[in-house]
Amino acid sequence: xxxxxxxxxxxxxxxxxxxxxxxxxxxxxxxxxxxxxxxxxxxxxxxxxxxxxxxxxxxxxxxxxxxxxxxxxxxxxxxxxxxxxxxxxxxxxxxxxxxxxxxxxxxxxxxxxxxxxxxxxxxxxxxxxxxxxxxxxxxxxxxxxxxxxxxxxxxxxxxxxxxxxxxxxxxxxxxxxxx
Numbered sequence: 001x002x003x004x005x006x007x008x009x010x011x012x013x014x015x016x017x018x019x020x021x022x023x024x025x026x027x028x029x030x031x032x033x034x035x036x037x038x039x040x041x042x043x044x045x046x047x048x049x050x051x052x053x054x055x056x057x058x059x060x061x062x063x064x065x066x067x068x069x070x071x072x073x074x075x076x077x078x079x080x081x082x083x084x085x086x087x088x089x090x091x092x093x094x095x096x097x098x099x100x101x102x103x104x105x106x107x108x109x110x111x112x113x114x115x116x117x118x119x120x121x122x123x124x125x126x127x128x129x130x131x132x133x134x135x136x137x138x139x140x141x142x143x144x145x146x147x148x149x150x151x152x153x154x155x156x157x158x159x160x161x162x163x164x165x166x167x168x169x170x171x172x173x174x175x176x177x178x179x
Contacts, residue, residue: 008052016070082098
């Protein structure tokens, strides 16, 4: 474990965090291909920083904190922005925006994990939460969650009970445009 703060993996993580406002700005200015490029580049730096840290023995306490924070910031920002109607051109594509309930579900899961870890730390003093292989594998699929949410909500078998923000009091999906 390196005691240095300024290492290449930490710089990559900080660069990934700095790309978040660039990603959001590109979405708001409807530069979707550039936004996708920034998103993919951020994903590559996410894998690269961990690989470099392990390979060149540059793992640091700061990196262990910054890396998951950068991941969560990109995840939450992506879901929130892609849930907003104002980001997309009109008329809206049928599979966008991501339903708000999906965004709330993803964010709530992370909040519950954080609260649970804090409770365990307060009660028992345990702090050695290490990422598991399955957790890393799950995190590598988070861009897929962004892509699959609209497809799941458009399924007729579950669409009838999803809330619709566009139809007050309606029980139809926002994708069905029933109002």
